Amino acid sequence: MQDTVGRILKTLHGTEAGTWFWSCYEGGANGRVSTKDEAVFGVERAxxxxxxxxxxx
Incomplete structure (x- = not known):
C-alpha cells in the first residue's frame, strides 16, 4: 500500500515565487496554483x- 499519492511544493524563488506546484503520482497529473488549498484540491481530485x-x- 502506498502512503503518499502526490506532492505539493511552494515556489520560493524566481518569477513564480509564492505559487504552489502540485503533482499526483498516479497518472502524472500536475498543476501550478495560487494557494496551498488549491494545490491540495488538485492532488485530491486527480x-x-x-x-x-x-x-x-
Whole structure:
C-alpha cells in the first residue's frame, strides 16, 4: 500500500515565487496554483479520478 499519492511544493524563488506546484503520482497529473488549498484540491481530485477510473475508456 502506498502512503503518499502526490506532492505539493511552494515556489520560493524566481518569477513564480509564492505559487504552489502540485503533482499526483498516479497518472502524472500536475498543476501550478495560487494557494496551498488549491494545490491540495488538485492532488485530491486527480487521485480520486484515477481511483474511480474516470479517465478510462
Amino acid at each position: 487521485y480520486t479520478r484515477r481511483v474511480v477510473k474516470a479517465d478510462w475508456r
